[in-house]
Structure formats: C-alpha cells, structure tokens
Amino acid sequence: MSKVTLSDVARASGVSVGTASRAMTGRGRVSADTVERVRTVAEGLGYEPNVIGRALRLGSSATIGMLVPHLENPFFADLIRAVESELHRQGYQLIIADSHGDVAVEARRLRLLLARRVDGVVIVPADVDGSIPAVRSTVEDVPLVQVDRRAGHDLADHVGVDNGLGMRLIARHLAGLGAGTALYIGGDDATAPGRERAAAFQRAAEGEGMTVVGTCRGRFDFETGVEGVRRSRLIPDAIVCGDDMIALGALGQLQRQGVRVPAQTMVTGFDGTVLATVVEPTVTTVQQPVADIARAAIEALRGRLERGTAGPVAQQEFPPSLRVGGTTDPLHRRD
Amino acid sequence: MSKVTLSDVARASGVSVGTASRAMTGRGRVSADTVERVRTVAEGLGYEPNVIGRALRLGSSATIGMLVPHLENPFFADLIRAVESELHRQGYQLIIADSHGDVAVEARRLRLLLARRVDGVVIVPADVDGSIPAVRSTVEDVPLVQVDRRAGHDLADHVGVDNGLGMRLIARHLAGLGAGTALYIGGDDATAPGRERAAAFQRAAEGEGMTVVGTCRGRFDFETGVEGVRRSRLIPDAIVCGDDMIALGALGQLQRQGVRVPAQTMVTGFDGTVLATVVEPTVTTVQQPVADIARAAIEALRGRLERGTAGPVAQQEFPPSLRVGGTTDPLHRRD
DNA sequence: TCCAGATGCGCAATCGATTGCGCATCGAGC
DNA sequence: GCTCGATGCGCAATCGATTGCGCATCTGGA
DSSP: OTTOOHHHHHHHHTSOHHHHHHHHHOOSSOOHHHHHHHHHHHHHHTOOOOHHHHHHHHSOOSEEEEEESOTTSHHHHHHHHHHHHHHHHTTOEEEEEEOTTOHHHHHHHHHHHHHTTOSEEEEOOSOTTTTHHHHHHHHHHSOEEEESSOSSSSSSEEEEEOHHHHHHHHHHHHHHTTOOEEEEEEEOTTSHHHHHHHHHHHHHHHHTTOEEEEEEEEOSSHHHHHHHHHHOSSOOSEEEESSHHHHHHHHHHHHHTTOOTTTTOEEEOSBOOGGGGSSSSOOBEEEOOHHHHHHHHHHHHHHHHHHOSOSOOOEEEEOOEEEOOGGGOGGGTTO | OTTOOHHHHHHHHTSOHHHHHHHHHOOSSOOHHHHHHHHHHHHHHTOOOOHHHHHHHHSOOSEEEEEESOTTSHHHHHHHHHHHHHHHHTTOEEEEEEOTTOHHHHHHHHHHHHHTTOSEEEEOOSOTTTTHHHHHHHHHHSOEEEESSOSSSSSSEEEEEOHHHHHHHHHHHHHHTTOOEEEEEEEOTTSHHHHHHHHHHHHHHHHTTOEEEEEEEEOSSHHHHHHHHHHOSSOOSEEEESSHHHHHHHHHHHHHTTOOTTTTOEEEOSBOOGGGGSSSSOOBEEEOOHHHHHHHHHHHHHHHHHHOSOSOOOEEEEOOEEEOOGGGOGGGTTO
16 A cells, blocks of 8 residues: 555656656656646555655655653643644644653653654753753754743743743732732742743732742642642632642642632632643633744744754743633632 | 764774664674774764664664544543553654544544554544544554554454443442442543443443433543533432543532532542542542553554564453542542 | 757666675685 | 685665756747
8 A cells, every 4th residue: 555656656657757756746847748647647556655765865854843841731732732733734744752851861852853854843841951951952953942941041942921921910810809928839940931930920929019928849740739738837818830730739739628719718820721621610820822832933943944043042922811710719709 | 963974984984884884783794893993983973873764774664653532631641651661662762643533634644654654553543433444544554553442343453441340340339339320421432432431331330230310422521521410400329421531520510510529429530540630529530551551552563563464353451440539438428 | 941949758866774795805624 | 725614894776755967859930
C-alpha cells in the first residue's frame, strides 16, 4: 500500500522519475497532459509521497516539534491543541514530546527533535535557569519559540500571558468583594510564571489595599495546594493560587477541613482550564488567551523560518480575562 | 552544530564515510583503533546522526506513532506517559497525535504517521465502527496495537482492561455498603469500553441483587455526567459512571443540586486518574493497570516487528483494582 | 526554408547514512 | 619464500524525492 514509490508511478505512467516528481509537485516545466496522467496514475496506485525521502532532499520536514514539561497538565494539553490546529492550517505537522519537568530529559528530547530535522521548536521550558543551556544551543540551529514559561531572559522569542494584568484582575475582583487578607499559594521560582505571578499578586494586593498574610510556593500541582492550606494557621478572606491545579488542591483541602467556600474564604486559580469548571463550586480563574498565544507563537516561528534565525529576540504578552466562578460568588459569600 | 555530518567526521578522522559509519555503529570490520579515533572526533565535532538519512536507508525510523482521541483526557495522558517510558527503555521514540475524536482526522493522522515511516502504531481508536477502515488499512502496512478502545472485533491486536471485573468490583463494593438501586451514566456505543462497561455493570448489578433504575449514555466527558444527573428524577443509592470525567461531572451537578455525597447517594468512576483524587470528596474508582497495559502493548508491537505483521490477532485484558474514595465512604454514608 | 526561442522531458547529482563487494596488507604456517 | 586466510578499509550502490542542466522537438516569424 504505502510502499508505492514515485518510481512506480513513473513507470506506470511511462515517464521518468524526475518528470513524475515535477508532475506531482507542479514545479518545473511539464505539460498539462502529463501532469494529469501522472496524477491519475498516482491516485490509482494509492501513492503517498515518502516524507523521509523528501525531507532528506529538501533538508526540511514540514514538521514542528513541541516540548512540554507535563503532558498531564490540562493547560498544556490546551496549548498543544491550539498549536496543532494552527500548524495544520499552515500545512505543518506537530511532534509532541514530554520532558517530565526534568532538565536532563528535556535536553535529550531536544536533541532527538533536532536529529529528526524538525523545522522549528515550540517549547515550554522546564526550568527558568536549568533549561538555559539546552535552549541556548537549540536556538542556534533551528527557529525556536518559548511559550508560557521562559528560560533565561533574552535567550529566545517568547509568547505568554500578561501575568501582571491577570493578578490585578484577581486582586481587584477580590477587593471588590470585600477581601482584606489573602494567602498566596503558587509555583516556586523555578519557572518564570511562578516568579512573576507571585510578585505580581503581591504588588496587586498592595495596590488594592489587601494584606498578604501568607505565602506558600512549590510545584504547579495539587499537592502544593493541599500543603498550602494545611500549613496555614488562619483562614484568610481569600486564597489566591498560581494555577488551576493548585487551586483544586487548595479547594479540596479546605472542604476536607470543613471550611466553606466561598462563605468563609474565597479561592481563585489561574489558566482557565476545564479543571476550574468540574468542581463544585466552580473556580474563579484567569482565562489565558490560548488561541492568541498559539497563533503568535507560530507566527514568530514562521518569521524566523523565512527571515533566518538571526534577528532580535521578541517577547509578547497577551492580556487574559477574568472568569468568575462559584468560589467567589458574592451571593454565597456570607451565609 | 547539528549540521555536522558523517562525512565531516570521516574527513576529520582521515577515513572514508563508510568506515566512519562502521566505526560509529560498531557493525562490520573496523579496527578498535579506528573506532576509538572516529568516535573521539565525532564527539569533538558534536556529531549527531541524521535520523532522516538513516531512516531512508534502513526503511525504519526507530519511532512509534501513538494516536489518541483526546489529549486532554488525563487517562490518555497517563497512557501516553506509560507507553513513552516503556518505549524509551527500548531505544524507541514516540510521536504523539490527537484525532480529536474525529474519524476523518484520525484517518489523516494515520496516513501522515505512515508517510513518516513509523515502525509501528499504538492507537486508541476514536470509534468502534467508524475507525474500522483506517485501522484495517493501516494494519496491512505496519505493526499496530489497539489500546483501551477497540475498532471492530478481530481487526488487530488489542490490550485493555477487564471491564467486566472492574464493574463487578464496583457492584460488589456498593452492594456491600447497602446500595439497592443504581443509576448508570457512561459512554455510548461508539466505543468498546462504552458498550462493555454498560453491559458489564448491568450484569454485575443483577448479580449483586441491585436494581438499575436508570441509564444515561453519551460521550466520555463532564457534560455527560452533568446531564445524567440533571435528567434523573430520583436519587438512587448509587451513581455508577463510565469514567472519571463523567463521575466528576455527576458529582459536581449533585453538589449544585444540594445532594450530599456519600450521605444521600454514592458516586463511582472508572480509570483511576488523578481527577478522582482532586475533588472533595475523592471519588471511588477502578484503577486501570496502565503500566501493565503499556508494557503488553509494546511487547505485542515488538513481536510483530520481529516476527512479521501476519499471525493471529491477540487480545489481552488486565485485571483492574478498586480504589476507594470519599464518595463511598461508609462513615459518612448516613449522617 | 531557416533560425531563435520556447517547451517537454530524461539524465544524473544530491541529501546522509548504511552495507556488500573487492582490493590490499599482514601474519602465520609449511 | 610462498600461499592462504583473516583483517582493515575504500568504493559505490542504495533508500525516495527533488532539481539543474542539456538535448530534442515544436512553434512562430522573417
């Protein structure tokens, strides 16, 4: 079936391989007659061009590699989905790999992607510092764009969300509901969003006259949320979390401890994943503009593909929006 | 960097390309001396073999393609992770693709994987009937193993979970807690697990003397769980769900309607994903032996890689286990 | 009728790695 | 000293598709 090669098509059409190639691609001088004949034969034989052969000759594979730290994080699944649909619109394919949040694995996967001659790389770096060498060496060879997270500072193009705005939206919302004290549970300094969101909420809270009564930082996962609540002596007016996974962990632990949400304390997440909608009460969160981010990332990649990998590093941040859920519902605020 | 080719290495080592190749692979007759010299030079130049060139020559790429219907379903993320780690242990790479549950997309993605000359395919077919043509034509060209879901019946190797046992575990557990009536909310007949689990629970419930007072079938997602609860007039002793996503939807809707779980009704899921642990109460579920399934799938694939794609179709089912959570906690059964 | 230019197509090189074949060299045995 | 076998390595073909070059044919204009 898929073992039909161009030379089979050529033989069956009575032309040379070169002519058959020209007929299929439409490039070069071939008669309209021949084009039609060859294409008909190709169709009849079920010919599918061998991507490997073409890639070897052209030095490009019409393929982009994408590397994320945790496939099981729904936010990254959303990102992948958005990037994939954007790429397919442009005739590219996507190879997905998972670094398991491990810098060494990440470096290995990057090398494998390069050996596979991907035309470009979309990466969510595992660690803001630890990923620097891998990103730096990759960016010399192939167009690369960082999404969401970032390694180093001006290492390579980056597309993300405006974390400052996101946290201001949260702080304003909470303050508007009368919150005066807040606990922050978020990602640690190993990732750029971890750093930025923590700092951004601190500033935003101050701007709104709220007091941050505690902070807990760890990985972006449920356990961090659970731990953050467990360690906290007092229950503040609001618990602001660095992402939705943490928020779910925190919410669950609060409920286990018999704390009513939003009556006794409010909870917020970040990312706007489906997770925030599957619990009761649903979680107020910051909706990331995933489609915009994906589109901008691909555009940056294509720009470098066409204009060369040199050129100044570009950083883009898209504005998120607030998605209000039951965890900050004023109607149940004090029942 | 990665533009170093074998001929560069050969030139720098003062040998021919052929000898350099033999030195790197270790196959063929080369002196230990030359091997060491060439490898040192290769290392120094940062040589990475070009997978494309090698794949073209060898007709194989040391790569397996994996196609799942919904990347955002944590169960499939678990499966991918398990398959990937098993493959890496054996020196293979994994290309992941998402069919979005669409049979047409699935067929296209399969063709692209074949054009990319993957050595084998691991697939979770989107539809038990609709996926038949795509699976049938793929299985002629390349080793293929179906995981979790299945297309047709004896079309290709399949590795999954013993749905019958899973549902018997659930039924026995619920009956042991005194449940006499149950509502079943699960996947529809578009997937094999959807069919099997529904039928299996029906049988298992009868076996335990329970009455199935209602059934709601749809896609494996949150909405189905929400709908199932919303449509149900009465609240039975237990609500048994076809997977964890449905269970979360059902649980959330119950809580919105003010029904206390497990006090007024119990809820169970299926798959044993992390989802079941992030809500309060945590969900009782059937833990799939994901690692066993992945290992068996790869073993089946390798078997066909070595012994040819012919041979009888093999079907394997692994026994799951019960993971008890708060949704069936007897201590809070009647408070 | 003849020539210039255009058109159609085959030939062969090319991408990078692998491998069968054959030549040259070396050592051992007689 | 000669032969035989083993060993080391280079040559060139090969995988499949693309493309520059050049030959042959055709067309139109003078």
